Amino acid sequence: MSIYIQSASQISMQEPLSEQWMKSPILPTVAFNSPLEPDFKRFILPAESRRMGRLLKRAVAVSLDALQKGGCEMPDAIISGTGLGCVENTEKFLNAVIDNDEECLPPTPFMQSTHNTVSSQIALKLQCHGYNSTYSHRGTSFDSALLDAVMQLQVGRISTALVGGYDEMTPAYFKMLGKLGYWRSDAESDVDSLKKSGINGSVSGGSAVSLLLANSFTENTLCHIDGAEIYSVASLQEMCDFYFEFVQKYLSQNNHVDAVMCGLSGDQENDAVYRRFVQQCCQEADVLWYKHLFGESFCASAYGIYTAACVLKDQKIPPHLFYQSPREVNVVKNILVVNHFQKSDFSLTLLSR
Amino acid sequence: MEQLIEELKREIIEVLNLEDMTPADIDENAPLFGEGLGLDSIDALELIVLMEKNYGIKLQNANEGKEIFKSVRVMAEYIQQHRTK
Numbered sequence: 208m209s210i211y212i213q214s215a216s217q218i219s220m221q222e223p224l225s226e227q228w229m230k231s232p233i234l235p236t237v238a239f240n241s242p243l244e245p246d247f248k249r250f251i252l253p254a255e256s257r258r259m260g261r262l263l264k265r266a267v268a269v270s271l272d273a274l275q276k277g278g279c280e281m282p283d284a285i286i287s288g289t290g291l292g293c294v295e296n297t298e299k300f301l302n303a304v305i306d307n308d309e310e311c312l313p314p315t316p317f318m319q320s321t322h323n324t325v326s327s328q329i330a331l332k333l334q335c336h337g338y339n340s341t342y343s344h345r346g347t348s349f350d351s352a353l354l355d356a357v358m359q360l361q362v363g364r365i366s367t368a369l370v371g372g373y374d375e376m377t378p379a380y381f382k383m384l385g386k387l388g389y390w391r392s393d394a395e396s397d398v399d400s401l402k403k404s405g406i407n408g409s410v411s412g413g414s415a416v417s418l419l420l421a422n423s424f425t426e427n428t429l430c431h432i433d434g435a436e437i438y439s440v441a442s443l444q445e446m447c448d449f450y451f452e453f454v455q456k457y458l459s460q461n462n463h464v465d466a467v468m469c470g471l472s473g474d475q476e477n478d479a480v481y482r483r484f485v486q487q488c489c490q491e492a493d494v495l496w497y498k499h500l501f502g503e504s505f506c507a508s509a510y511g512i513y514t515a516a517c518v519l520k521d522q523k524i525p526p527h528l529f530y531q532s533p534r535e536v537n538v539v540k541n542i543l544v545v546n547h548f549q550k551s552d553f554s555l556t557l558l559s560r
Numbered sequence: 561m562e563q564l565i566e567e568l569k570r571e572i573i574e575v576l577n578l579e580d581m582t583p584a585d586i587d588e589n590a591p592l593f594g595e596g597l598g599l600d601s602i603d604a605l606e607l608i609v610l611m612e613k614n615y616g617i618k619l620q621n622a623n624e625g626k627e628i629f630k631s632v633r634v635m636a637e638y639i640q641q642h643r644t645k
Contacts, residue, residue, distance in 0.1 A: 254598070257577040311613035313575070314605040 210360045210432045211421055212516045212558070213367075214277030216269040218242050218415040219501045219510065224272045226517055229525045232500050234398050235410045238390040239381050240502050242413045251332075258315055259328070260295045262375040265415035266325045267332055270369055274333075277419035277427065283365035284338035285326050286356050288348030288372045290505020292322035292341075295377050325373045338365065346548025348372065349416075349509040350437050353556065356420050357435045363422075371417040372509025376502075381411055389503075391473060398499050401473030402530070409472035412502015416509035418516070430519035433457045433541070433557040440553045443483050450488045450555065457557050458541075464557075466493040468515045468544040471530055472503045480547050489543065494530040508546035512556060515542040519560040564636045572632070575610050576603055588632040596631070604629060611635075616644030 220235065221228035223245040233243075242265065247256060250268045259267070266287075274282065291297070299316035318324070323341040330339050338359070342351035349372030356368035384390065391400070391408040401410070420432070434457030440446045454464065467489050469481040485494055495518075501510040518524055524539055541559035569583035576599070590596035593604070604625055611617040617639065619625060628638045 253579055257579055258602070307613060311609050313609055314602055315577075318602070 208361050208363060208422055209424070210357055211424055212429045212432065212512075213279070213419040213421045213425065214273050214427065215416065215418045215429060215513045215516055216272035216276065217417075217501075217510065217513055218244060218265045218269055218413075220412055221500060224268065228500055229517060229521065232525075232527050235396050235499065235502065237393040238385075238396045238408070238410050239376070239378070240410055240412050242415065255332070258319070260293050260319055260375075262293045262295065262373055262413070262415070263319065263325060263328050265375075265413070266371060266373045266417070267329060269415045269417040270329045270371060271332070273417040273419045274369065277421070278425070279367055279419055279421070281333060281335055282337065282367045282369040282419065284340075284356060284359060284368040285329050285333075285335055286338070286352040286368055286370050287323075287326040287329075287341045288350070288352035288506050288509070289322055289325060289341060289343055290345055290348050290374050291380075292343070293319050293324050293375070294380055295375055296320040296324075298377060298379055325371070329369065329371075345552065346505055346508070347437055347546065347552040347554055349414075349506040349512075350435070350546060350554035350556070353418075353512065354435050354437055354554075357432060360420060360422050366422050368420045369417060370420055372414045372506030373416075374414040374504045374506045376411045376413050376504060384411075401499050404475055404478070407474055407476065409474045409477070409498065409503040412498075412504050412507065414501075414504045414506035414509055416506070416513050418509075418513065428520075429516040430558045430560055433559050435554070435556040437552065437554045439551055441551070443480070443487065446480075446484055446547075446553055447487050449553070450484070453555050453557070462541070464489050464492045464541060464543045465539045466495050466515075466518075466524065466542045468495045468497065468511045468542050469530065470498055470508060470511060470546050471496040472498040472507075474503075476550075477547075480550050481545065484545065491534075492543070493524065493533050493539075495524065495528045495542070496530040497528065500527070508544070508554065511544045511546060512558070515544050515558050518542060519558055522560065561636060561640065564640060565632055568632055568636050568639070571610055571614060572607070575606050586632060588636070590631060592629050592631060592635075607635075611639065614645075615639050615642075617642050
């Protein structure tokens with residue numbers, strides 16, 4: 208069964224609901240990066256909007272936009288990944304618990320603080336009664352959602368799936384993670400600094416990416432999904448073993464990986480894993496990155512898939528996606544998207560045109 | 561009473577997140593549920609919380625809400641009679 212990414216949409220620090228970032232990207236200059244938002248009234252009625260936090264509005268907007276671009280009115284499944292769910296509402300509710308001495312607690316932030324709020328809100332908006340699920344597996348939340356959709360498409364249980372990665376960064380959560388050394392200083396948040404080794408921390412971003420997956424090819428199709436897998440690994444050697452098994456399974460003979468889309472973020476510990484992986488497994492491939500355009504978040508890997516899909520559709524790699532100098536022959540037939548979370552959870556997704 | 565009605569309208573707009581509405585847009589005699597503002601059961605919960613938090617009124621009987629939440633004016637009259645803060 209062939210599986211395709213029919214359409215995609217994103218909200219991030221880049222121009223929202225647009226692929227303008229391929230030509231003129233907005234580059235980070237500070238560590239805390241707020242997403243640029245579209246006019247939500249295009250997608251959400253004011254009466255619906257009043258109970259939605261920012262993440263829900265973003266998720267609904269990108270979902271409806273992806274469905275519209277893909278010419279699909281009703282997906283068979285809605286599958287989301289989120290590391291923290293609607294954390295803005297969680298904060299509101301927990302602050303109310305403290306401020307009101309555990310009494311007089313507002314119901315709306317409580318209802319919206321659950322992780323599955325996003326998937327269910329999209330289903331309510333579409334009146335979609337199909338399969339609905341949310342994965343909350345830290346840095347592989349989106350990858351898990353994608354894998355679920357791919358497996359269900361493979362066995363023919365569904366023919367379309369709306370798959371998304373949604374997370375938000377609030378100032379309070381940013382501050383907390385900052386104390387744990389997650390972020391760079393503003394002075395070291397530009398792209399040149401992100402490439403410098405020896406510094407911990409990256410730049411933040413929210414996540415709102417929706418992909419429409421389907422089992423049929425159309426002229427608007429972005430790319431084909433050749434394979435997607437997730438592993439728990441204990442060492443680089445295990446990671447490499449899985450990679451070679453993966454390419455044997457999904458890459459046709461006499462073919463090679465043209466480009467590797469890595470979750471390089473500027474954090475030295477995070478980036479060292481990708482560098483070692485590329486060095487040992489796919490030295491011949493171009494190394495691409497995307498977190499300098501979309502920031503770091505639990506569902507940032509959704510932007511990796513999205514970016515690779517857009518590149519394959521366009522058949523051109525924009526210069527600002529190259530982490531290292533490009534190979535002389537810049538042909539891109541396939542892209543391997545690699546993601547890891549804290550060196551243990553590791554996902555591989557092979558896309559081709 | 562008129563001052564309390566204005567205060568209540570502002571609080572309702574804030575707690576129910578009625579975007580793009582001002583106190584002047586709310587008719588204090590119009591029904592809060594169904595017609596008028598068109599509020600629903602979750603809003604009713606929010607209003608119960610508002611009354612307890614801001615005015616110290618605990619509704620013991622849920623059926624009382626039907627009467628109290630008839631309109632902003634009826635709600636304000638009830639608050640004036642029963643408020644503890």
